[in-house]
Amino acid sequence: MSKSASASVSSHKETLQQYQHGKLLGVKSSHLKTFRYVSYLLFLGLILILPSLVNGLQLRLATLASIWFVATMGLQVLMGQAGLVSIGQAAFVGVGAYTAAILATKHGFSFLLTIPIAGLSGVILAIIVGFPTLKLRGHYLAIASIGVGQIILVLMVNWRAVTNGMDGITSITRPVESNTTYFYICVAIGLFIAAALYSLRKTPVGLAFTALRTDETAAGAMGISVAWHYLIAFMISGFCAGVAGGLFAYNEGFISPYGFDLGQSIVLLTMIIIGGLRHISGALVGAILLVFLPPNLEFLGSSYMVIYGVAVLLVILFAPDGAAGAILKLRDKFLRKISGTSREGVTQ
């Protein structure tokens, strides 16, 4: 390399750092940072006071939303980052739920142990399922993931010695009495996993996922081990699903195969598509929307499904980047306004 090249390295390091903090958006990095901190604080504040603002039913929904947030984050990594379609996520949630439930009720494991083991069960299932199916792509993988989901569902129903069949597993006792505390626990676990996934996305592993999604051949030729990185994404997805399953089992106190069928997989898929495939925050927005909208639209009576369907269609048509994408676009617009810059002016 030439001498001038190495001399310019230090100065361009700064340029790149600036870019990572919003230069490309046409936004001053200091504004973006401030906006982030303020919105994080507001969000945390909202979470803290939420239980005192809402009634019991709404708090239950909020807890469910935070549980599905965890499961949907896994789908975000798998689909949104690595580009693999899975319509069997609920089965992974189910395996996590059964693992946690069996360990808690039959073997007396504590919550602190069952939740990580539930996550691990999702990882192990991802490895077992991943070897035969990750050679498939696109529609073929999607169909295979449905098949895997059905196999696991059949196991839950028929392997009575372990799963108790259609009767399910009852009296799973929560580690804490209070609904409020359990809500805080679920949110904390969700945010912890989100933080880990954010920092993973910033490493070259995150770049490799994007590279694989957009051009698998080029990624392979540039030294990215295709199978290994797909397996990583699949394991992360399985882990998130397993943890969500564990939290779900404790939250409900009772689990049966009903909650983990194809329908639930499609609900999880819809969450990440409506929320925004390309953003980890899309999992949060999607989970909130799909948990809170259906019960709150009940006043519409029989036309509820129509309105709901139309709303989903509108989002896909007019906000292909999902609700989170739309929110981030508004944020950038706002920040550009107060920075007094235009997108074009800065990127040139």
Added chain:
Amino acid sequence: MTNESILEVDGIRQEFGGLVALDNVSFNVRKGEIHGLIGPNGAGKSTLINVITGIYKPRQGKVSVSGTKLTGMRPDQVYAAGIARTFQNIRVWPELSLFDNVMIGAYRSSEIQPWNALLRKKKLRQRVAGMEKATLEALATFDLDKIADRPAGSLSYGQKKLLELARAVVASPTLLLLDEPAAGLNPVEVGNLQERIRSLVGGGTSVLVIEHNMKFVMGLCENISVLNFGRKIMTGTPSEVQNSPDVIEAYLGSTSFQNSKKS
């Protein structure tokens, strides 16, 4: 230049269905050499590159680099063995920045594990810093460092070709495979490209280049192998190739012209 071979292609046969794309193709690229690979459209040049880089598994024959057998390796293993490439139809990641595009070439997955994001952050930062440094140097070599923050999709055709080159050299490969690097470039850009490729060879990289631009190939390469209908016609110096009746026939065609239309 020594007589030591860096790349040995030995008796490669590749079929697609009933079509024989490569038939018993053998040649060597010597260390520190710029080796040209020419032939009419459909002669099997890009297929051969795909065989060398592990995208296709050949029916027969073997490829080795510096004595290491490449046949049977996955593309990422071939890359790790020191062979980088560019593509005939540009394959950059349009939504990623120039920096991120080159960074992927610098990324060694054996050095960064996903759990490093959670644990051992210091080790991760050190390793990423090394990759970032190599990335910026490669971008600077091709005068792309000033626009490193732009998405690759916004680049002009010629700049995308340079970006592919920067991405290919970031891991300091021992052998560089260039698939039509001069296609679509204007004469000034072609001249610049020749200089850049020469300076890469000066830095210790050997090059195998596929190209239709004869002026470019003849001016750049020390040796040229000619393919036609999946068979190697000859390997020789530019002047030997230019004066070979077989090569002239392959390109301008006599009786074989009607056949070449079919492929």
